[in-house]
Amino acid sequence: MENVVLIIHLLLALALIGVVLLQRSEGGGLGMGGGGGAMSGRAAGTALGKVTWVLAAAFIVTSIVLTIVAAEKSAGASVLDRLAPAAVQPAPADEDTSLPGGGSLLPPSPTGGGALTPSAD
Secondary structure (H helix, E strand, O other), X not given: OHHHHHHHHHHHHHHHHHHHHHOOOOOXXXXXXXXXXXXXXXXXXXXXXXXXXXXXXXXXXXXXXXHHHHHHHOOOOOHHHHOOHHHOOOOOOOOOOOOHHHOOOOOOOOOOOOOOOOOOO
């Protein structure tokens, strides 16, 4: 069932992209031009506009269905529970895990040689 809904979801996404690309551009970014669209009281008048709304609604419905199916599938389980206990093993004691050159991750101290003190030039 999940695979069927996922395939429908992907087909809806491709169809929605295609329909949006086929629509006439009204100029102006983010719907600022043309006088129509979501900011006015008028509904979409063209057939492509209505198809876009239908595809968008179907896309949202399949998104919600996929979310519900995924939540039911993982109910009561954690991602950490799926990890194998053998996958988390400490490093052997004889293995050298120090940093290259034997250094540490801490910055050098300012009193250790005066290399970080500003010059009086």
